[in-house]
Amino acid sequence: KKRVALLISGGGSNMVRLIEDMQDEDHPCTAVLVASNDPNAAGLAKAAAFGVPTAAVDHKPFGKNRAAFEAELLKHIEAANPDIVVLAGFMRVLTADFVQRFEGRMLNIHPSLLPKYPGLHTHARAIEAGDTEAGCTVHEVTAVLDDGPLLGQARVPVEPGDTAETLAARVLRAEHRLYPAVLRRYGAGDKSRIDL
Ligand code: GAR
Numbered sequence: 001k002k003r004v005a006l007l008i009s010g011g012g013s014n015m016v017r018l019i020e021d022m023q024d025e026d027h028p029c030t031a032v033l034v035a036s037n038d039p040n041a042a043g044l045a046k047a048a049a050f051g052v053p054t055a056a057v058d059h060k061p062f063g064k065n066r067a068a069f070e071a072e073l074l075k076h077i078e079a080a081n082p083d084i085v086v087l088a089g090f091m092r093v094l095t096a097d098f099v100q101r102f103e104g105r106m107l108n109i110h111p112s113l114l115p116k117y118p119g120l121h122t123h124a125r126a127i128e129a130g131d132t133e134a135g136c137t138v139h140e141v142t143a144v145l146d147d148g149p150l151l152g153q154a155r156v157p158v159e160p161g162d163t164a165e166t167l168a169a170r171v172l173r174a175e176h177r178l179y180p181a182v183l184r185r186y187g188a189g190d191k192s193r194i195d196l
Pocket residue numbers: 008009010011012013014015043088089090091109110111119136172175
């Protein structure tokens with residue numbers, strides 16, 4: 001099986017869905033590490049409950065020195081020897097050096113229909129723009145933030161009266177369908193795009 005390291009920063013609901021899916025013996029991947037930049041991330045305990053090894057490297061003591069933070073994080077990742085790195089709600093921008101190391105084998109999920117709304121506050125921006133449709137994107141990570149070859153998108157309607165919170169919840173449910181579907185294909189070597 002392909003060895004998958006997952007990077008999180010928070011609750012890790014996408015990570016949990018991916019690990020649940022990888023429990024299937026027919027799945028091409030197995031989870032070998034869940035690492036967080038926040039030692040208090042709720043997702044770490046959830047990963048441990050599945051028996052997946054966890055690591056936390058707090059980014060805060062490193063200040064603006066991203067390379068030093070990443071070097072520490074990298075020790076844990078390399079020790080797990082992953083074939084694929086999955087960013088699942090990982091909220092640190094990665095340096096080009098780090099990205100290059102995993103070029104062509106690192107995925108990210110972003111809560112918008114890229115190329116619309118890279119960066120933060122995607123749901124508020126979609127509502128502000130009067131969009132009638134929102135969604136999420138899984139893509140391969142390149143050195144450009146929230147860019148790179150698209151592997152899948154899932155669309156949801158923006159409903160009248162939506163707030164950033166209600167829209168985020170609807171998009172998150174779509175993320176939970178999309179990310180496992182993409183990882184299954186990707187792990188089997190199929191980089192064709194999925195639209196849900
Ligand atoms: C998800 O909505 C994900 O798309 C987003 O953070 C949330 C994490 O939720 N990621 C980004 O904004 C990346 N810049 P989760 O921890 O419950 O999976």
